[in-house]
Amino acid sequence: MNTPAPTRRQFLFGISAVAGGLLVGLPESRAQTGHGEVTAWVVITPDDTVTIRVARSDMGQGIFTALPMLVAEELECDWAKVRAEYADTNENLTRDKPWGDMVTSTSISVRASQEYLRQAGAQAREMLIAEAAARWNVTPVSCRARGGIVSHAASGRALRFGALAAAAARRPIPENVPLKAPSDWRLIGTSAARIEAAPKVFAEPIFATDVDLPGMLHAAVKNCPTIGGSVVAFDHAAVAGLPGVRHVVQVGKDAVAVVADSWRQANAAVEALPVTWDESIGTGVSNATLRTLFREGLADPAAAIGHRIDDVGASLGGAAQIIDVEYEAPFLAHATMEPQVCTAKVTAERIDLWAPTQNGEGTTNTIARVMQRDAAQIFVHKLQLGGGFGRRGLAQDWARQSVQIAAQVPGVPVRMLWSREEDFTHDYYRPMVLARQTAGFDAQGRLLGWKVRISGSSIAASLAPFWLKEGVDNALMDGFVEEDMPYAVASFEVGVARRDSHIPVGFWRGVNLSQNGWFREAFLDEIAAMRKIDPYLLRRELLSENPRALATLDAAAKLAGWGKPPAGRHQGIAIVEGDNAWCAQIAEISVTDGRLKVHRISCAVDPNFVVHPDITVQQIEGGIVQGLAAALYGEVTVEDGRVQQTNFHNYRYLRMEEMPVIDVALVPSLGRYGDRWGGVGETGLPPLAPALTNAIHPATGKRLRSLPISNHDLRV
Amino acid sequence: MPVLKVNGSPHEIDLPDDTPLLWALRDTLGLLGTRYGCGAALCGCCTVHADGKALRSCVATLADVAGAEILTIEGLGTAATPHPVQAAWLEIDVAQCGYCQSGQMMQAAALLREIPKPSDADIDAAMSGNLCRCGTYSRVRAAIHRAAEFI
Numbered sequence: 001m002n003t004p005a006p007t008r009r010q011f012l013f014g015i016s017a018v019a020g021g022l023l024v025g026l027p028e029s030r031a032q033t034g035h036g037e038v039t040a041w042v043v044i045t046p047d048d049t050v051t052i053r054v055a056r057s058d059m060g061q062g063i064f065t066a067l068p069m070l071v072a073e074e075l076e077c078d079w080a081k082v083r084a085e086y087a088d089t090n091e092n093l094t095r096d097k098p099w100g101d102m103v104t105s106t107s108i109s110v111r112a113s114q115e116y117l118r119q120a121g122a123q124a125r126e127m128l129i130a131e132a133a134a135r136w137n138v139t140p141v142s143c144r145a146r147g148g149i150v151s152h153a154a155s156g157r158a159l160r161f162g163a164l165a166a167a168a169a170r171r172p173i174p175e176n177v178p179l180k181a182p183s184d185w186r187l188i189g190t191s192a193a194r195i196e197a198a199p200k201v202f203a204e205p206i207f208a209t210d211v212d213l214p215g216m217l218h219a220a221v222k223n224c225p226t227i228g229g230s231v232v233a234f235d236h237a238a239v240a241g242l243p244g245v246r247h248v249v250q251v252g253k254d255a256v257a258v259v260a261d262s263w264r265q266a267n268a269a270v271e272a273l274p275v276t277w278d279e280s281i282g283t284g285v286s287n288a289t290l291r292t293l294f295r296e297g298l299a300d301p302a303a304a305i306g307h308r309i310d311d312v313g314a315s316l317g318g319a320a321q322i323i324d325v326e327y328e329a330p331f332l333a334h335a336t337m338e339p340q341v342c343t344a345k346v347t348a349e350r351i352d353l354w355a356p357t358q359n360g361e362g363t364t365n366t367i368a369r370v371m372q373r374d375a376a377q378i379f380v381h382k383l384q385l386g387g388g389f390g391r392r393g394l395a396q397d398w399a400r401q402s403v404q405i406a407a408q409v410p411g412v413p414v415r416m417l418w419s420r421e422e423d424f425t426h427d428y429y430r431p432m433v434l435a436r437q438t439a440g441f442d443a444q445g446r447l448l449g450w451k452v453r454i455s456g457s458s459i460a461a462s463l464a465p466f467w468l469k470e471g472v473d474n475a476l477m478d479g480f481v482e483e484d485m486p487y488a489v490a491s492f493e494v495g496v497a498r499r500d501s502h503i504p505v506g507f508w509r510g511v512n513l514s515q516n517g518w519f520r521e522a523f524l525d526e527i528a529a530m531r532k533i534d535p536y537l538l539r540r541e542l543l544s545e546n547p548r549a550l551a552t553l554d555a556a557a558k559l560a561g562w563g564k565p566p567a568g569r570h571q572g573i574a575i576v577e578g579d580n581a582w583c584a585q586i587a588e589i590s591v592t593d594g595r596l597k598v599h600r601i602s603c604a605v606d607p608n609f610v611v612h613p614d615i616t617v618q619q620i621e622g623g624i625v626q627g628l629a630a631a632l633y634g635e636v637t638v639e640d641g642r643v644q645q646t647n648f649h650n651y652r653y654l655r656m657e658e659m660p661v662i663d664v665a666l667v668p669s670l671g672r673y674g675d676r677w678g679g680v681g682e683t684g685l686p687p688l689a690p691a692l693t694n695a696i697h698p699a700t701g702k703r704l705r706s707l708p709i710s711n712h713d714l715r716v
Numbered sequence: 717m718p719v720l721k722v723n724g725s726p727h728e729i730d731l732p733d734d735t736p737l738l739w740a741l742r743d744t745l746g747l748l749g750t751r752y753g754c755g756a757a758l759c760g761c762c763t764v765h766a767d768g769k770a771l772r773s774c775v776a777t778l779a780d781v782a783g784a785e786i787l788t789i790e791g792l793g794t795a796a797t798p799h800p801v802q803a804a805w806l807e808i809d810v811a812q813c814g815y816c817q818s819g820q821m822m823q824a825a826a827l828l829r830e831i832p833k834p835s836d837a838d839i840d841a842a843m844s845g846n847l848c849r850c851g852t853y854s855r856v857r858a859a860i861h862r863a864a865e866f867i
Contacts (some may be wrong), residue, residue, distance in 0.1 A: 059813055060811075060812035060813030060850045061812070062812070113738075191809075194809055195811060196814075197806055197811060198795060198806065198815030199814075200811040200817055201798075201802050201805045201806050201811065201814075201817065202749075202789075202793070202794060202795050202798075202802065203748075203749025203750075203789040203790060203817075203818045204749075205748045205749075206814070207751070207814075207815060209748075209751060209752065209815075211747065212746065216741070261741065262739060262743040262744075263743060264735065264736070264739040264743065319859060329743060331790040335848075336813075336815075336849060337751075337753055337759065337761060337813065337816045337847070337848070338751070338753075338813075338815045339752070339753075339816040339850050343834065347770065384811060384813070384814065386813050386814070386815030387813045387815060387849050387850065389814075389849070417752070419755060420753065420754045420755055420756070614809055618809070618852075618855075621851055621852075621854060621855075622812055622850045622851040622852070623851075625848075625850075625851025625853065626849070626850075626851055629851075632853070636835040646757055647754055647755075647758055648754055648756075648758040648759050648847060649756070649758055653847050653849065654851070654853070655845075655847070655853075656839065656840055656843040656844045656846070656853045656856065656857065657840035657841075657844040659853045659854060659857070661854075662854055
């Protein structure tokens with residue numbers, strides 16, 4: 001693992017995004033006086049306050065606490081004195097990436113940064129110890145750091161970190177400091193006090209929506225009602241005289257915006273603005289035509305094969321019994337509670353953005369490319385995100401638009417906010433995907449072969465075409481390929497034929513596992529029924545060579561009391577590995593007169609290591625709720641090219657009164673099955689839909705092969 | 717000029733009386749803790765109190781709240797003197813992204829004002845209009861029960 005090496009030292013004027021309140025609007029406030037920064041990651045001031053830099057973005061997953069904990073474990077500081085702040089995106093460029101990768105997706109923050117963050121803490125600690133030892137004229141190994149103090153036991157001397165930091169910062173940064181064994185951790189593995197909790201409870205202005213700069217104007221946007229269409233003409237004069245209106249501008253090829261004194265004025269004007277659109281790109285396109293397109297993909301003889309065991313054609317050809325069925329997962333919206341928003345200020349010298357980005361460097365690169373500027377001229381000031389779920393990572397349309405608007409009002413900061421209607425109708429949706437699954441059995445019901453064909457839109461094609469391999473998006477087969485198809489079956493094959501449309505698709509919590517986990521685990525229950533075997537026992541049998549998966553599965557079964565639901569209730573089970581974190585869930589439901597009630601979700605999760613148990617449980621709870629809402633109600637539909645869902649009345653989300661009891665058991669395997677750490681942001685989601693539909697079958701006799709569940713009649 | 721009473725202080729507001737209260741709070745008074753989520757009373761992000769009752773400020777106009785005492789999250793409590801709901805929210809660690817939480821806490825505070833010891837059914841009835849995409853509902857429920865113990 002690379003340890004980013006600091007190249008230069010700077011002091012920050014305590015613009016902690018927490019504790020002291022977020023000071024937005026001070027892009028030049030990072031005075032460069034070379035004081036207080038021990039390393040790029042750790043700033044210690046004379047009052048012993050330890051500020052730890054966070055390179056990834058916090059969208060509610062708690063990394064403003066979890067990532068500093070990794071540093072603090074080795075630093076041996078006093079956790080009560082730790083603050084967190086974002087590492088500066090522009091400095092990461094100009095200082096040769098001292099903070100490494102800033103991408104925040106695929107549950108990557110802890111699992112990909114844990115080693116260099118612990119190393120960063122250890123390096124700063126060794127520098128503080130070296131400084132103290134030099135002052136006392138003793139050897140560093142005779143000193144130790146604990147609780148923000150370096151002490152020398154033999155002489156009884158001690159110095160606070162705050163008294164050592166400035167001089168320690170001038171010492172060389174040691175390389176490859178040995179890290180503690182997990183058994184020696186004192187902070188990691190505890191539910192330490194949350195750094196970012198209080199600003200949320202006391203509603204401090206921490207979000208991009210709250211950015212308020214001197215002289216700032218407000219922009220509201222109207223995007224082409226058909227995504228990918230374009231502006232033909234708009235009647236600027238029709239709204240120019242409305243209250244507060246300053247500017248009426250085109251934004252790229254496909255949107256218009258009004259800039260006004262307040263957002264309400266801007267939005268009223270943009271809604272009144274007459275615009276002629278070219279929507280021909282979507283003419284006639286609907287869910288029905290897309291389904292036809294994807295079905296044609298399922299039958300494509302040129303499907304790219306992602307994983308093959310034995311000859312599935314021969315296995316199915318010799319079968320006495322066949323199941324041959326089609327599954328369909330719908331488009332889904334991100335619907336972050338904070339709609340798309342960004343503030344930008346454009347001058348000849350620099351472009352500043354106050355951005356809720358999951359990827360600070362992605363924002364920088366997008367703006368540099370669109371505006372044809374040097375990346376060093378782009379200053380992205382990251383805020384706390386009012387939800388992300390993948391909407392604010394590779395998809396940078398919101399950042400691009402805010403800059404394209406602000407560039408037309410040079411020197412003036414402009415805060416662009418999308419209405420909820422724009423947000424729903426112009427998302428990068430979780431792809432609609434179809435899967436055809438075929439299983440063959442002998443006369444005794446033994447499984448002979450399992451064939452999977454997948455067709456749907458490719459996220460890579462939509463957002464990152466360079467990820468395609470000879471036109472194939474292997475991610476469409478996640479959960480079915482050699483690395484992550486966990487079941488030991490004798491004959492198997494998965495293939496994909498992608499079919500793209502004008503509806504852009506993107507990363508949504510769980511990404512392709514959010515569909516494929518359901519396809520696989522729901523179909524496995526169909527196999528279990530043919531074999532007349534308990535679905536839990538079938539999974540145990542097919543996972544018998546995978547002790548880590550078995551341990552997680554067994555923990556969930558024990559937690560739920562598998563096989564012994566209360567009278568009138570039914571259970572369903574599923575297990576998925578996401579981002580090296582195994583997650584098994586059991587849904588306990590009842591169906592009365594066709595009405596589904598979800599009583600309990602029991603979940604076991606093994607992320608290998610756990611930094612903060614309470615945050616980990618929160619993330620799993622969040623994945624379960626999001627998965628449940630999607631399974632029950634989630635569906636974005638297209639009619640004549642336009643997305644039909646506009647607000648929460650026609651894109652229903654789970655409500656308090658529908659909440660099941662959620663029991664989460666953390667069963668970290670602590671390195672027993674390998675060193676790789678897992679991520680917990682997403683793994684809680686994929687098992688939910690199959691656990692639920694697998695429970696609906698014993699309750700109703702119905703196999704649900706399309707989502708959402710609300711489209712089905714559950715009356716027996 | 718119309719006067720709007722917010723968090724105990726009167727403010728002269730020079731806005732049309734069909735302006736939703738939300739925008740008067742955010743854009744005119746600079747009270748940024750009340751947040752826009754849907755603009756149609758569908759998500760509860762913008763919840764404030766008018767004379768002690770929960771109100772969706774994205775649809776309630778200045779005319780609707782004329783003469784009412786408005787309380788926003790900024791007036792609910794502070795770090796030094798938190799409202800019991802805020803103290804419970806911190807203890808239970810409710811928030812994930814936090815964007816909807818001002819509305820959740822204001823709705824919860826209104827519930828506790830009306831029913832000091834709410835049952836789960838009372839919580840379902842009062843809180844089911846407040847959406848949370850992060851899925852904090854279990855903790856919202858637990859924190860309301862905890863806040864009831866503080867009151």
